[in-house]
Amino acid sequence: MNDLLFIRHAETDMAGTFCGHSDPALNDDGFRQVERLLHSLRSERIDAVYSSDLQRCHTTARALAETHAVPCFTSRGLREIHFGLWEGLTWQQIETLDSNYAARWVNEFPQLSAPQGESIESFERRVCAETENLLHRLNSGLLAVVTHAGVIRSVLRLLCGVDGTDSWARSIPYCSTLRYFQSSRSFQEVLL
Numbered sequence: 001m002n003d004l005l006f007i008r009h010a011e012t013d014m015a016g017t018f019c020g021h022s023d024p025a026l027n028d029d030g031f032r033q034v035e036r037l038l039h040s041l042r043s044e045r046i047d048a049v050y051s052s053d054l055q056r057c058h059t060t061a062r063a064l065a066e067t068h069a070v071p072c073f074t075s076r077g078l079r080e081i082h083f084g085l086w087e088g089l090t091w092q093q094i095e096t097l098d099s100n101y102a103a104r105w106v107n108e109f110p111q112l113s114a115p116q117g118e119s120i121e122s123f124e125r126r127v128c129a130e131t132e133n134l135l136h137r138l139n140s141g142l143l144a145v146v147t148h149a150g151v152i153r154s155v156l157r158l159l160c161g162v163d164g165t166d167s168w169a170r171s172i173p174y175c176s177t178l179r180y181f182q183s184s185r186s187f188q189e190v191l192l
Helices: 028-040 055-068 091-097 099-108 120-137 149-160 164-169
Strands: 002-008 046-052 072-075 141-147 177-181 186-190
Touching (some): 028 055, 046 055, 055 072, 091 099, 120 141, 120 149, 149 177, 149 186
Parallel strands (some): 002 141, 046 072, 046 141
Antiparallel strands (some): 002 177, 177 186
16 A cells, blocks of 8 residues: 555644744644544554644644654645745734735635745645655555645645645645545545
8 A cells, every 4th residue: 555644733722823834832622633633543554754844743743653653754845835924814814904915815816925925836836846755755555744734735736636726625624634545646535
């Protein structure tokens, strides 16, 4: 079996904001989500865990790696998109700050970036390069990849050809898991 498990990190106190490259710790709900995740994946034969270098991912990944007694590696390439001046803000705060740009962003997303933020093209190039690296490491076995909702949405587009609008509209709950089957180039949700 040559598969990848893509796992969204657990919850932080910045839930509901444009968190991007911000680096909050998990909150109490997040730690409970990690426990449920570990329980749901207990029978999987995970060979290694890869993670975004941001602590919300790395804390989730480290717990998974320790449970399965496998190595855990971090990569900046697995980070969420950088939201620039919108980092840490709620949508309501963003609309209050600049309602015109916020309206343009809604209408032009994903072509228009957040102010001083990473472009979608740059973000997807980074995610694509990191995903290719992971696929090259996938000789046999199962790799777990703990990352962010935006990264998972991009991977759905890049690996499975999911339409851009559909992938960006998809809800990715905290600690949700998607299994990528390399042989069929398809995804399946792993239920917690």
